[in-house]
Amino acid sequence: MEKLQKARQLGFVVLSVAAVIVTFAVGNAGKSPTATNDAVRLALVEWDLNESTADSAPQQSVTAQWAAKDLLAAIGRAEARQSSAVGTKIPVLLLLAVLALCWNGITSEPIPTRREADDVEGESMAGSLPA
Numbered sequence: 840m841e842k843l844q845k846a847r848q849l850g851f852v853v854l855s856v857a858a859v860i861v862t863f864a865v866g867n868a869g870k871s872p873t874a875t876n877d878a879v880r881l882a883l884v885e886w887d888l889n890e891s892t893a894d895s896a897p898q899q900s901v902t903a904q905w906a907a908k909d910l911l912a913a914i915g916r917a918e919a920r921q922s923s924a925v926g927t928k929i930p931v932l933l934l935l936a937v938l939a940l941c942w943n944g945i946t947s948e949p950i951p952t953r954r955e956a957d958d959v960e961g962e963s964m965a966g967s968l969p970a
Contacts, residue, residue, distance in 0.1 A: 847946035861931045875917040882909035
């Protein structure tokens, strides 16, 4: 029985380490936040250059709309990267939770059925009755 306890503890340690690794490692690959910062910085520099050459209000309006489009595109790319990172972590963590439940079921001691409990209780009572 002691081997079963050690196997059970080892299994839960392995699953816990895997969950920590998934939490911190999965989904963090790819472009860094500096890519978003660079895209925002580029959009603002382009807007500044276009704004300085705009002669009228309609031209200024167009350059402002271009800048808004570029900024929104940069924000959209950053959101997509973040949501895809979260989207890959959740299924893996759920899989680890299911594995933990299965491991618990496999390595736990069996629960006696009602009939087995009654038999054990009956035997102990029969042994204590005077003959």
